[in-house]
Amino acid sequence: MSIGxxxxxxxxxxxxxxxxxxxxxxxxxSVTVTQGDSVVxxxxxxxxxxxxxxxxxxxxxxxxxxxxxxxxxxxxxxxEGRPTEHEVLTxxxxxxxxxxxxxxxxxxxxxxxxxxxxxxxVHQTDVLAMLGSSAALALSDLPFAGPLGSLRVGKIDGExxxxxxxxxxxxxxxxxxxxxxxDKMIMIEGDSDELNEDEFHEALVFANEKVKLQxxxxxxxxxxxxxxxxxxxxxxxxxxxxxxxxxxxxQEKLDAACLVNDRSERGAALDxxxxxxxxKIEGFDEEREADLKAAFGKVNSGNIRRLILEExxxxxxxxxxxxxxxxxxxxxxxxxxxxxxxxxxxxxxVVIVALGSADGAxxxxxxxxxxxxxxxxxxxxPNYSVGECGRIMGPGNREIGHGNLAERSVAKMMPDECAYSxxxxxxxxxxxxxxxxxSICGASMALMDAGIKLKKQVAGISCxxxxxxxxxxxxxxxxGSEDHYGDMDFKIAGTRDGITGFQLxxxxxGITMDQAKEAIAxxxxxxxxxxxxxxAAISSPREEVNPNAPRMHVVQINPEKIGAVIGTGGKVxxxxxxxxxxxxxxxxDGKVTIFANNAESLNAALGHVENLTNEVEVGKIYQGLVNGxxxxxxxxxxxxxxxxxxxxxxxxxxxDKVEDIxxxxxxxxxxxxxxxxxxxxxxxxxxxxxxxxx
Numbered sequence: 068m069s070i071g072x073x074x075x076x077x078x079x080x081x082x083x084x085x086x087x088x089x090x091x092x093x094x095x096x097s098v099t100v101t102q103g104d105s106v107v108x109x110x111x112x113x114x115x116x117x118x119x120x121x122x123x124x125x126x127x128x129x130x131x132x133x134x135x136x137x138x139x140x141x142x143x144x145x146x147e148g149r150p151t152e153h154e155v156l157t158x159x160x161x162x163x164x165x166x167x168x169x170x171x172x173x174x175x176x177x178x179x180x181x182x183x184x185x186x187x188x189v190h191q192t193d194v195l196a197m198l199g200s201s202a203a204l205a206l207s208d209l210p211f212a213g214p215l216g217s218l219r220v221g222k223i224d225g226e227x228x229x230x231x232x233x234x235x236x237x238x239x240x241x242x243x244x245x246x247x248x249x250d251k252m253i254m255i256e257g258d259s260d261e262l263n264e265d266e267f268h269e270a271l272v273f274a275n276e277k278v279k280l281q282x283x284x285x286x287x288x289x290x291x292x293x294x295x296x297x298x299x300x301x302x303x304x305x306x307x308x309x310x311x312x313x314x315x316x317x318q319e320k321l322d323a324a325c326l327v328n329d330r331s332e333r334g335a336a337l338d339x340x341x342x343x344x345x346x347k348i349e350g351f352d353e354e355r356e357a358d359l360k361a362a363f364g365k366v367n368s369g370n371i372r373r374l375i376l377e378e379x380x381x382x383x384x385x386x387x388x389x390x391x392x393x394x395x396x397x398x399x400x401x402x403x404x405x406x407x408x409x410x411x412x413x414x415x416x417v418v419i420v421a422l423g424s425a426d427g428a429x430x431x432x433x434x435x436x437x438x439x440x441x442x443x444x445x446x447x448x449p450n451y452s453v454g455e456c457g458r459i460m461g462p463g464n465r466e467i468g469h470g471n472l473a474e475r476s477v478a479k480m481m482p483d484e485c486a487y488s489x490x491x492x493x494x495x496x497x498x499x500x501x502x503x504x505x506s507i508c509g510a511s512m513a514l515m516d517a518g519i520k521l522k523k524q525v526a527g528i529s530c531x532x533x534x535x536x537x538x539x540x541x542x543x544x545x546x547g548s549e550d551h552y553g554d555m556d557f558k559i560a561g562t563r564d565g566i567t568g569f570q571l572x573x574x575x576x577g578i579t580m581d582q583a584k585e586a587i588a589x590x591x592x593x594x595x596x597x598x599x600x601x602x603a604a605i606s607s608p609r610e611e612v613n614p615n616a617p618r619m620h621v622v623q624i625n626p627e628k629i630g631a632v633i634g635t636g637g638k639v640x641x642x643x644x645x646x647x648x649x650x651x652x653x654x655x656d657g658k659v660t661i662f663a664n665n666a667e668s669l670n671a672a673l674g675h676v677e678n679l680t681n682e683v684e685v686g687k688i689y690q691g692l693v694n695g696x697x698x699x700x701x702x703x704x705x706x707x708x709x710x711x712x713x714x715x716x717x718x719x720x721x722x723d724k725v726e727d728i729x730x731x732x733x734x735x736x737x738x739x740x741x742x743x744x745x746x747x748x749x750x751x752x753x754x755x756x757x758x759x760x761x
Contacts, residue, residue, distance in 0.1 A: 084101045123169060152467055163246075194244060245274035272580055316340060320343070323336070394410045415505070424487075447494050493505075501528070504529055524562065618669040619663075649671070
């Protein structure tokens, strides 16, 4: 196989080079994608159709190897383990835009694997993997209607930037990850610093133009090096079964069943329609029962779409732009540090907040280094939320993805300075459409309930789409069935002033920029209505942190005094913790954070820290501890510093004997009258008493 390559110049930053024919030659399609010194291998392979398969088994895996940056993984085995959260999220973002570009009914197994071979810690490899995956699929013999363009967009100093570096992203007000065809957006994900809707749309237009540059550059490359496309069998509903079901189904009863509001009741009504139709169908034995059920599923899907497109009817009777009934509560659970219950129709989530010390921060070890998050949100989707049984296991990729979207949407409104580590847990109690957006609403209220000084309330909502030959309908606040049978799930979260998070999934090969603009406007109007309802439940953070939360106090000390607080081998700080029951975190800049379960414990620990670190000031009055007595005076300890109280400064009369005024172990009130250039402290009890009398 000959080696070929193409270079893509997007007008900003270093060009991207895609090369094929050099490595991974046995794969169905393979490329390396390079920008700077970052290199990602992307491969695509296909298999057969497993018996009974009724969905497209696409599997995408993005992995980062520590060897790519010359590092060793942490842990005993020194080998990469299960995928990190970033790897899972990148795999999902790669999967979502390529999935709709395979033909319906294509059920062959397909695997896309992306491996980071080299990472320069400058150019981000996730979007390189997304671009390379579609190129590898386009080069293979698979029936893939690509390639796609993919990139990250930042907004830095008011200008949009394509594929910004890690350093540039630190100053970006936007992170938009975008995949699409020319003039068709298929997938987006990201967050922003309250960009308004017009700015957000401008970012999408900018990304689309860069995608067209990418596609123009690689089209000839794909044509030259792609393998001939194979003829693959596509599963379709048996025509005779489809005709039999259409003839047997009572249309009036099918319409009524499709418009039943309650999810479980609607399922039972549709089952009844099928059973009645089945009694009328002849010539199909038990072996063809699956064909009839598949045919009824297609008839049902087409009917739901027809009712929306032609009659403007949704199953719960709402108009296209109507929200379901929403209810909000806070402080719904005892003991916990903050809680809320958010319900929108049958979708329901209980959100719980836990506050803790720095030990509660989430550590993340990646190929480019370790980082910690002090705010994170976990999303949990149990089987009972949809009234079903299933495997009980840890969070899946979907739960990780939904949690990340909710987390980044709310994180934009977290206070700039928050000494607490904050964990939010969204427990989905009922699911019938857009539980991730319910998690955002619930998280915002629960954080305010906990007393976290959230900058602004955050809400999220989704918009759906049903397309026909010559028209389409946008649907606000989609149900689970509208997500399943519809073409789009477009989610936007934000405040009253702008967008903080967004995500788009499609089942079709893209929406236009005009359709995107319409959806964005639709979602803004809906978000304002939801914020009104949320504000009625809680409109601002509690004045005080929840009484069940640990008490917290932050004090800044001289960094040179850190050693005094810690002590040799940590002896001093361990003693304070053991005595008071408080927890103390010290940062390198001298910031000391004290956590305790009650005010008494907090004050005791704070007193110890202040005693070890505060520095006496000339002219100030203190209460010190006498730790030594001589004929000429006493030595008094203030904040771990010793000063001399001379016998002549003990009273406004002649003192014959120091012990007449103070003894070792007693406390005495003194005023600092001098600190010489050697740091020696002179004290006066006489001056302190005179000032206090005045």
